[in-house]
Amino acid sequence: MDYGIHEECGVFGIYGVPDAANLVYYGLHSLQHRGQEGCGIVACGDDGVLRRVKGEGLVQEIFNESKLASLSGSMAIGHVRYSTTGGSCIENVQPFLFRHETGDFALAHNGNIVNSTLLRHYLERRGSLFQSSSDSEILAHLIRKEDNDPHRPRIDAIKEALNMIDGAFAFLIMTRNRIYACRDKHGLRPLSIGRLGEGYVISSETCAMDALGATFVREVNPGEIVTIDYHGLRCSPYSEYSHHFLCAMEYIYFSRPDSDLEGRNVHGFRKESGRLLYEEAPCEADIVVGVPDSSLSAAMGYSEASGIPYEMGLIKNKYVGRTFIQPSQALREKGVRMKLAAVGSIVRHKRVALIDDSIVRGTTSRRIVRMLREAGADEVHLRIASPQITSPCFYGVDMSTYDELLCAHHQDLSVISEKLGADSVAFLSEEALFKAGRRSELCLACFNGRYPTSVYQRIEDANKDLR
C-alpha cells in the first residue's frame, strides 16, 4: 500500500456502562489504525458535567490512569484522528465540546463534508465563530441555529442540520442525557451498534466491539439517526434516500481484517479479492509476496488460488514509532532500509508475484520493486488487489492530490509497469470488488470518478485544502 493514503478517523461511544471512559479507551485503542495523530474522550459524569481529555499522539500516550479516572460516568464518546504533517494542531483534535446554557454537548466525526465551504460561509454570516479549521465543527453550529425554540425536541434540530450537510460522515453527538449516532444517507462511512451488558456500544468498526466482548446488534443505516438513552435504542430516518455506497477502500485498506463491514469480514473480502486477482491476472512466479500489513490477506488468496507458495519476502519493522529518527537521504542512498526490508535469502533468484492492495502515487511500489531486485529477485510481477485509482476522494480519504495520482485518467499498463520498474503489472476489476464484497453497491468514485454526491469543487483542487 502506498503511504500516500490515509483514513481520517474513528469514533467510539459507550452508553449505560459504569466507567464508560475506560471502555472507550480500549475501544479507541482497537481503532488506532484509523488515526494516530490525536485522540480524545468526553465523558458525562453522574453530575451531568461533560469532561474532556484530548491530545496529540496515540491513545496510550494521551491517557494514563489518573486522566481516565477524571472522566467518570457511564456515558462517553471518543475519537482517533489520523496523522498528517503540518496542518495538525490541538484545536482540531476531537471530540469537540460546546458549552451552552441549555446543556453542554460533545461531537465526534469520521468523514468529510463536501459542502462545508458554503455552510461555513452561511453560518459566519449569521454570526457563528469557528475555533478550528475542521469541517466537523459545522454540524454543531448548524444544530444551534436550528435549536432556538425551547419547546421543540432537539432531535428535530439535529435532523434539519443533518439534511443541510452533504458528504460522508459518521457522527456521534453526546448531551448530558443521550448519545445520537448519525450516518450519512449514502452510507459512505461505517458505523455499528452493539450491546454490552446493560448498555450499548457504537463504533466505526466491529473489531472494537469484539475487543470489549460486546455483541453486534446492527449497523446504523444510511440516512438514519439512532438515539440511545434511558429509554433504550430508538431509530428514525432523517432522509428517504436509500443506497449503501460504502467506501470500497474500507474493505481494501482501512479497516482491520477482523472487522465485519455490513456483514462481510474484511480479511475474507481481501483474501477473496486475491483469489479473483489470480483468476483475472495470473502470472508465472516462484513465490507470492504481500506488502505488509494490509496486503497479506490478498496475497494469501493469490497464493491459494495459484498454488504458488506464499513467502515472507518483505518484512516490516514493527517498532517504528513517532520518535524514530528516519534515516537521512544520504543513509538511504547507501542502502539503509528501516521500515520495510526485502529478505535476500527468500527472494534471491526467484520470480516474485508481488501483491499490493492499491497504488496511489506509486512511490512506495517503485521502491519495493527496486528493493526486491536488489535483494536478488529475478522477476517482479506486481498485482494490485483493486482497480486503478483515477480520481481524488472527497469523502475523507487523504490521497495525494489529483496531479500526483499515478493512474490519473487511467493509464496504460505498460506505462505503469515501466514507471514502477516491474516486469508486469495488473489491477483487479470493479466487478471483482462487488463479488468479493458479496454486494451490489459500493462507492468506487476514486476508481471511476462516479461520485455519489455533488462535489461543490473542481476535481483538480481535491485534497489540496484538506492538508
Added chain:
Amino acid sequence: MDYGIHEECGVFGIYGVPDAANLVYYGLHSLQHRGQEGCGIVACGDDGVLRRVKGEGLVQEIFNESKLASLSGSMAIGHVRYSTTGGSCIENVQPFLFRHETGDFALAHNGNIVNSTLLRHYLERRGSLFQSSSDSEILAHLIRKEDNDPHRPRIDAIKEALNMIDGAFAFLIMTRNRIYACRDKHGLRPLSIGRLGEGYVISSETCAMDALGATFVREVNPGEIVTIDYHGLRCSPYSEYSHHFLCAMEYIYFSRPDSDLEGRNVHGFRKESGRLLYEEAPCEADIVVGVPDSSLSAAMGYSEASGIPYEMGLIKNKYVGRTFIQPSQALREKGVRMKLAAVGSIVRHKRVALIDDSIVRGTTSRRIVRMLREAGADEVHLRIASPQITSPCFYGVDMSTYDELLCAHHQDLSVISEKLGADSVAFLSEEALFKAGRRSELCLACFNGRYPTSVYQRIEDANKDLR
C-alpha cells in the same frame, strides 16, 4: 502574603519586529509571576496565517526552539494564565483563536467581566456556541455579532462590543493586519505600550518591556483602544468615562517590584508603604522580618523608618516547582516545613516585627506566626502593609470566597490578633496607599466594598463560580 489570593493573567504583544514570537516568549517569561497555570502565543506569519502554540505549564515548559520556530512572523500576542486547581483545562488557555472567512483573529485577556452571565445568555440565545468556560471568549462573540456589515470598519464593532462588557480588562486582539489593545474604562488592570526598534510592545507590566530593552511610551488610558498597524500607533477612546481606578493590589502584591505602574515604581510604593506603616503602627521590636518574596520591600521600609534592623528571619525554598511532592499532613504535623522556614538562630529570643503585604484568609499568617514562635521568637508583632480585606473582588483576583475572608465586615484588631496568635496586629490606612502611590484614585473595593462598577451578583456569591 496569604496564598489564598491570585492574579488572573498577563498579556504581551509585539508588532513590527522580526521573529516576534521569540520576543513574546521572553516577555511572557518576565510576566510569569502573573500566572503559572498555562500560556500560549499566537503569531501572524508573513503569509497572513495565524498560528498558535499553547499548553498547561510554565513558559519554559510549553515552548522549545522548534515550537517557537513554527511561529514565524513579525506580529504576535501571548498570554500567561494563573494556576488554580480543578477548573483548569486546555480549552481555557489563551490566546483564543477564531477562524473566520473575513479573517482569523486572536484574543488575549487579563481581568474579569462582571456581566458575563447576562452577555453569555444573550449571545447563546442568538446562536453563539462557546467552547470554553472562560468569560474571555465573550468579547469575541460580541464583536462578531456587531460585525455584520462588511462596509463598516471592524474597530467600530470592537468599540460597541467593549461598551457592552463591564468589568476589569486588558484585551489584546490580533488580526492579520493589526493589534488592538483595549483597557477597561475604570483602568482597573494595567496595560502599557513601548517602542522596540521599528516596532511596538504592549505589556501588562513594564518589567517585561525593560527585559527586552524596549522604551516605555505610555500607558493605554482607561476607556481607550490603541490600534497598532503599518500606519503606526493610533488611539481613540471608546468611552467618555474618565477615572484611574487601578487595582491597589497590583501595587501591593501582584506586580513585579521592578515594574512601574502609572508612573510609580512598585518597589518604591511598597517601601514607602512600609515607612508609612511604621508611622501609623510602630512597635517595640528587635528585628524586622518580611514574608518573602512580596513583602520584602515593605519590610525594608519599616526597618529604615524605625531603625530596627532588617533580618532574614524567614526563608523560602526557591526550588519548589509544579512536580514537587508536598509533604503529607502527617509529615507537616511532625514539623516538616518546605516552602517557608523560620531561621532559629536569627529569631531566637527576639521580639519580631513581622511585615506582610496583606491578609486574606489568615491561614498562612497564623502558620508563620506559629513557626516564628517555635523557632524561639519572644514576641511577634504583625504589621500588614495594606488595610483589612473586607470584601470580595469581582475584577479578576481570585481571593478566597467571602465567607473565608478573615476580616469580612471589618474585624476588631484584638480579635484578629488572637486568631492569628500574634502579640499585636495592625493594618495600613487607605490614605497611606494613596500617599505611597502618589495618586488620588485607586480601586480599594476589597478594602472598603466601594466597587467602581455594577456588581450583577450577590456579594455573598463572589468568587464561588470562578473556581
Added chain:
Amino acid sequence: MDYGIHEECGVFGIYGVPDAANLVYYGLHSLQHRGQEGCGIVACGDDGVLRRVKGEGLVQEIFNESKLASLSGSMAIGHVRYSTTGGSCIENVQPFLFRHETGDFALAHNGNIVNSTLLRHYLERRGSLFQSSSDSEILAHLIRKEDNDPHRPRIDAIKEALNMIDGAFAFLIMTRNRIYACRDKHGLRPLSIGRLGEGYVISSETCAMDALGATFVREVNPGEIVTIDYHGLRCSPYSEYSHHFLCAMEYIYFSRPDSDLEGRNVHGFRKESGRLLYEEAPCEADIVVGVPDSSLSAAMGYSEASGIPYEMGLIKNKYVGRTFIQPSQALREKGVRMKLAAVGSIVRHKRVALIDDSIVRGTTSRRIVRMLREAGADEVHLRIASPQITSPCFYGVDMSTYDELLCAHHQDLSVISEKLGADSVAFLSEEALFKAGRRSELCLACFNGRYPTSVYQRIEDANKDLR
C-alpha cells in the same frame, strides 16, 4: 507463543565508518525484538574518548538527534536488553563502560554465564567491586585481573578470561583502538560479521546488517575471538572445542524471520518446521490459524503441506506499547481482549488447526484455545512447531521457572490436551528441528535436558535468581 519466554539481549557494533553511533542506532532498532527494556551505545571519538548514552526504554525513546550527535567517532558498540519486571534498573543497562588508566573500555553481552557465582566470589575475594547485579560485568573484572603485565598483549588477557567463563555468550569489547567480538565455544548465541563500505559490522542477527545495506561476511565461530582494527579483521581461536550447539529457540522463536542463522533463513526454518509438523501430526481441520507473530511462518508451512487454507483467525493489536494500560482482571473476565483477538466471522463453525511455536507455561495457549471456542470454533487442534519444553534454560532464555513448565518431565499428550482445553495436541520431534535447520547440532537442552555445559546449579533453582 507463550509470553513466559524472553530472549536476553542483542549486540551490535560498527568499526571504521564515520558517525558509527548513527548506524548502531539503526542496527539496534533492527534488533529491538531481542530486548525492549533498555539500550545503550558507547562510541569512541576521534579524540580516543569513549562516550556513552543509555537508558530504560526502546531505542527510539532513549536516543534523539542531539544525543546521537554527542556520540561522535567511527567506532561504536550497542546493546538492547529485554524487559523484565522488578529486577531491571539503569545500572544493568549495557554497554558497561570501565575507566582505566591504561585505556577505557566498553563491553556488551548477549547470553548467560553459568559459573558466574563462583567467579564473582573469586573476584570479590581478590578485591573486585561490582556495581551491577548483571553477570556480564564479570568478564571485565576477569580481564583486568589477567591484564597486569603491561608488556603482554591485551588479547592474551581476554583469551584467558574467556576460558574461565562457562556458558552462552556473544561479547563485544571496545577499546580506543579496536573491537573484539567473542563467541562462546559451544556456539550457543549467534554473532555475525559483515562489511559496510570500508568498515565492518558485527551483529547478533543478520537482519540488522541487511537493514544497513552491509554484506554478510561470516559468523564468528564458536570459541573464536575476532579482532577488528586498523589492520582489518584478524581471527584466532581461544578454545579448541568445536561444536555448533546454536540455541534452537533462536530458530523457533527469537530471531527475526528475515535473519539467516548459520546459513539457514529463519522464516525458511519455520515454514519447513510447519510442513514437517503436518507430516508428523496431521489433523482434520477446515482452517489453519497461526498465533501471531512468531508462529505465522510455521502455520503457512502447515497450510501448504496440508492443503488446508490459512486464515487470519487471530489478530494482534500492533499498537500495544509500554504505556498501554492493561485491562483489569474484572474487565478481562467481562471479555475485554486487547493484545490478541479471535475473529468470529472467520473461525465460527470451523475446525481449527492452531499452530504455535512452543509452549512454556501453557497459560497463553489455554487462553487462545478458549478465545477460539468463544468465537465459535467447533474444534481446536493445537499443533506445536517444537518439542515439549521439559527443562529450564541456563543460557540466557528467561523461561518460567522449572515448576511452572507445563511439560516438565515430559507430559502425556492427553493430559496436556485436557489442561489446555484443546481437542488434540501434538508436538514436533527433535529430528524435525535438525531437518528444518539442515544441520546436525543444536542446543536442545530445554527439550531434552542435555546441557552442553556444566550447570553449577540445581535444575530446580533454574531461572529463579535471574529475575
Added chain:
Amino acid sequence: MDYGIHEECGVFGIYGVPDAANLVYYGLHSLQHRGQEGCGIVACGDDGVLRRVKGEGLVQEIFNESKLASLSGSMAIGHVRYSTTGGSCIENVQPFLFRHETGDFALAHNGNIVNSTLLRHYLERRGSLFQSSSDSEILAHLIRKEDNDPHRPRIDAIKEALNMIDGAFAFLIMTRNRIYACRDKHGLRPLSIGRLGEGYVISSETCAMDALGATFVREVNPGEIVTIDYHGLRCSPYSEYSHHFLCAMEYIYFSRPDSDLEGRNVHGFRKESGRLLYEEAPCEADIVVGVPDSSLSAAMGYSEASGIPYEMGLIKNKYVGRTFIQPSQALREKGVRMKLAAVGSIVRHKRVALIDDSIVRGTTSRRIVRMLREAGADEVHLRIASPQITSPCFYGVDMSTYDELLCAHHQDLSVISEKLGADSVAFLSEEALFKAGRRSELCLACFNGRYPTSVYQRIEDANKDLR
C-alpha cells in the same frame, strides 16, 4: 556573585525513621542549592536490600511518588550534584552503589580528593575497575582493598582508607546495618548530625534538618567517623590532626542563609561582613544595591552600617529553569536581559554602592556594572564582601581555571576598577572574615594560596581536569 563558581555537592542521610527515603527527598530538596545537575537516593529495605533511584535533574524532577515508594526502609542516604557542562553523565551521579557478597554498600561524597590520581593509579595496578570518572569512587575501592580479613571490623578498613586519602570531604557510607559519617581532618566541608524522633539525621547543612523539624545535635568533627546503628551514635577519631579549616566560601557564598555552620548563622556572617565592609571601605552613595540572591545579606549590613538606604536596584527572574531558552547573542546585544535586570526607576540618577559577595572571573560583575549604568546610575562603587580570589581551589569548588581569575596574583584596585568599568572597587580583609565568623581558623586558600593540604598538582593546572 560571579557565575563561574560552583559548590560540588550536598549529602543527606536518615537512620531509624520509617519511610526514610521520603525524608531524604525533603532533605535533598533543602540542599538543592548545593547542586542541580543530578541527584539520587539509596534506601535500605527491611529485607536488607539496598535500592537506588538516581537521575540527572532537580530532586523534584527525578523523584515521583511511585519511585519514592520503591525505596522502602528506615535508613537511606542521598546526594545532590552540581551542574557543569559537558562532563556530566549518569554514571557520576551519586550515591554510588556497590554489590558485594559480604554485603552491598552505598556511598555519597561532598568534596574533592587531592591525591586521587595517585590513589587511582595504585588501585588500578592492583586490579580495581572504575566505572565513573568521579574521584568519589576511590574510597570504595580503598575500603575493599583493606577489607580482606573477614574477622576484622569493617570500620577499621574504613579508617585506614580515610587515612590514605587527602583533601576535602564529607562522606556518607551506608551498609545494610549502619551509616558511617566521615569528615576530612581539616574540616573543610561541613557535616552535621541531628535527632529526629527516635532516629538520626546527617546533613551537609543544618537548614535541611530544620526543614524536617529535626534537632541539631552537633557537627561531625574534623578527622572523626561517626557510626549510627541500632546501638545509637558512636564516635571515634581516625586522625589526631586537629584544625577547623572550614572553607570560607561556605559562609560567603555556598550555604543557605538559614544554615548554621559551626555555631555561626550564615546570614549573620554575611550581614556582619557587610557591616565590616563599610567600615573598611566606605563610599559616598545614594543607595545600596546587592546582587541577588547571595549578596543580599551583605548588602543589608552595608546599608545598616552606612545609613544609606537599601534598594532593590537589581532583580532576578525566579522562573529561569533548565529548559529556559537563553536569549541569543544577537538578542542580548539588542538589550534582552533575562536572568538579572537593573531597575531604571530605582537607580536612575543615583550613586550606587553595589555589593557582591566575591569576584571570580569578573564577567558577571562587568555586565552588572554596565547594566546599572545603562539604567541611568550616575556612579557605581563596587564593594566585595570577601578578599581578592588569587588562587584556585583544590577542595571541590569549581572556580574558573587559574588563568581566568580576575585577581590572579593579587591585582591593583585601580586596574580591577577599570576592567570592570566601576567608579571604585574595594575588597574585604581576611581579618574581617574571622571577625564575622567569630572564629580563628578558616580555609582561605583561594584568597592567599595557603593550602591546608598538600596539593599534588601544579597550581596552574588547577580545575582543568575537574570539568
